[in-house]
Amino acid sequence: MAGTGKVHMRGDDALVAVEDLVMEFPAGRQAVVHAVSGISFDILEGETLGLVGESGCGKSTTGRAMMQLPPPTAGSVRFDGVEMTELSKEDLRRTRTRMQMIFQDPISSLNPRRKVKDIVAEGLSIWHNDAGDTAVQKVNEVLDAVGLDPEVVSDRRPHQFSGGQCQRICIARALVLDPKVIICDEPVSALDVSVQAQILNLLEEMKERYGLTLVFIAHDLAVVKNVSDRVVVMYLGKVCEVAGPDTLYAHPAHPYTDVLLASIPEPDPDHPVSDRQITGELPSPINPPSGCRFRTRCEKVQDLCSEKEPVLREIAPDHFVACHFPNEVPVSVNGS
């Protein structure tokens, strides 16, 4: 699986374009962790892009590299016509107000000693000196939008809220500066299914109401499918497959996508538990396998897979896969 291909890029219309993104971290003794190894994708305005893969596949690193947290080792991140990697410190700070993040653990991402109204208002007090009525109004507006009653919650602190409510506060904080893009890094993985549904619905509403563009990072394909317009499947720092969510579910082309789909627990006792299981462990990103990085765990592995890295190619309209031996996909099917 390569991430080297760029056939799936959609040209100049994209709001965000990430190209050949590489993220490497030193691991001591000249060893290097290849967290993300040359991936490319773009996001159109108003779209939700899902990034899905296991822990360690580089999906969070990708999300953070887009924010330049820290800046990528190589590659380009273009946001609204601006090259993020080349911005000065001050310009970057300004640009980041329009790109916000929501994290996995809502409780630890809120300062326990501060009141909700101060947490949410912080961005405003930094960027707009109107700390008066308009700021209060704005804070109340976003709190109300995320389903919290401003009068009740403003003076409380994070420990007085449940995980789901804390995630709402995080969403309010991300919204307060009217961002264009929100990067959601596993926003529902720490939540119960019932609360997860509330937060997923809320994100969809906020997207509609504020005209947001979302990057949605998660390991559960069922969750990603529900919210995304386009899904990028990642494995060990590379892109495996890019497609619309419904296409991806109906006709997964990459063997790794198959595995992800088979791992979703089906709430149906008549549905036999799939005996398809991913074998082995994720290889070390310090010394990734040659050729296709998934080959060590792939059922369909051939000699070619270790010799040559597969390049992303279009196998059906708007359906791209990086595999030498992908599943058959009906070409006539037009996804999403």
Add this chain to the structure above:
Amino acid sequence: MATERPLLEVENLRTYFDTPRGILKAVDGVSFTLDKGETIGIVGESGSGKSVLVRSIMNILTSNAIVPDGSDVHFDGKDTRNLSRSEAKHFWGTQMAMIFQDPMTSLNPVKKVGVQITESIRYHLGASKQEAMDRALELMVQVGIPEPRKRLKEYPHQLSGGMRQRVTIAIALACNPKLLIADEPTTALDVTVQKQILDLLASLQEELGMAMILITHDLGVVAGRARRIGVMYAGKMVETADTTTLFHHMNHPYTEALFKSIPRVEHQSHTRLDAISGRPPDMVLELVGCRFAPRCRYAQEQCITDEPELFDTGQPDHRQACFYPVGSPENAQALAANQETGITAAGLDLTAAAVS
């Protein structure tokens, strides 16, 4: 139906906690039985009392816990609550063992994996160091850890999340317990690893003939794994049935709501999820009526004043606690009445209910 006595009998179990805010009724009258080698799934949201329930069964509660008289837990014919401290020490591990949600916090970060596995073998079975190491190696192979000899000498932080959970399973299995309690064993893990761990638990259970209590908040996790399911809400069982019956004849609105909030991969993307609005009740308060009524789309006057008890539905081995069970004509009438006024008897706004 087993003719012999079930392995575990829980009768009207109540566990309260004395807190500064008052008495918190975490588990409030739960009864169920579990046969040898059987799996029961216990499903509910955070705060529904599932974890306290199994901790009460194991008798590992904190010191401010109160278990009122009349609560009975019989394991293999013995009352677990009357065990002396020294008896209890050999009871945990050899009879009942538990695995927890977060493998990082349930393992000791400064001890090697091998030491942690052999500790209980040496303590409970009086094995020599070498015997215990051999057994540990055997266990590591059994739970599917590659390069087990090398891994025994490593520390937990050197293992991935899935491997750590395999180690905690190995520790739990070390002394061949009759009952394994898995408290959200896969919540902290990726879906792919979750599947591996659930498959592993199922195969080990078959191999060793253990009974298992599988706790989760996700109905999807227990669907293919448990023979029976108990759905818990606010310290009570609201529906119990064998798995097939439960999914085919879901009676309790809470079970239905949990089921509907799962994002289904078969559905079109951007399908709106039926989230459950609101939160579970504050268990310190005196609760009147059905505890789910404030969040229930079907709530009527009766639900606010009277508390429903578990009763048989007519399906074999299926019990539920709702006056207006899903699928019944009463339920349809209740929903129609609520939709007409736009608000349930408990004050849930049905028009806004869709929002959060």
